[in-house]
Amino acid sequence: MMAHVKRIVAPKSWSIGRKASKFVTATRPGPHNAGALPIAVWMRDHQGLARNMKEIKQILRDRQVVVNGKVCTDPHIGLGVFDIISFPRLDKHYIMLLDKTGR
Template identity: 35%
Template sequence: MAKMGSRKHLKRYKSPAHWPIHPKEDKWTVKPSAGPHAIEESLPLLIVVRDILKVADNSREAKIIINNGDILVDGRARKDYKYPVGFMDVIELPKSEKVYRVLPDHKGRLILHPISEKNREFKLCRVTDKTIIKGGKTQLNLHDGRNCIVEKQYSTGDVVVVEIPEQKVTDHIKFESGTVGLIIGGKHIGELGKVKQINITQSSKPNTVEVETDEGIFLTLADYVFVLGKEEPVISLPGGK
């Protein structure tokens, strides 16, 4: 029985630090299913419903709400209470007409930022890899685990605008100097800045980016920069940024 429990649950003290649960309240918490986001970069849907949105008082109530299809992720009802929710996902509660986008705060915690009806129609996905397939088309591998087949050319690091739930790529933001980017890792996580320069290395060392904010210029890894627009972010951000 202990082995079965370990597959379905996770010891609280082993849960990621950004999860809004107390490690000493109970021995176990819900373990995310395998899905679009890694455990370190996601929240189980049950925790989102119970601990963040607080539309349920306990796990049982949260499971009922989720099983009824009352929670949409990227425009689709997700009935698995262990479903992993992560960066840039759009969470919708149709009954209360509330919509949120998952974003990081300055402490690296995932938060739910309220967004408008217009903002709920799309999400931003970064190209992590690409492959040329039969017919000369390109398959994009995106940060949230989805794959898209496109005819246009995109580069790794570019961000595509994806209609949801149709999953159709409608636009893209090129990863280049002059764009506005959100820092999603490192000590500057959650900060918004302008990409001043991208430093491409010719070795095994990672590429870096010089980012300018109101406080000055800092250097960070290219993988930590998620571009949001050419001059202004195309999505709303916490704090009115």
């Protein structure tokens, strides 16, 4: 499987800009299906915690992100519904939920 997909064919549930750039990070196989949102996309495009993939990898390498009680070091891990994402150093916690339109 490739480490990226084209933004134009990414699932609509990701709610990312389709014309911002050509490619976006893909998910690796894991506990959620292929439609899961990669943590790198969530951190960069949804939360604005990083500007690029280099910053995301540095944050994850420093073991600053905890997903469902486990330290996350992989930028391609998929986030599914009701996953809990925590940043212990920042004392911030998020829960992945869907809105009425499934995004």
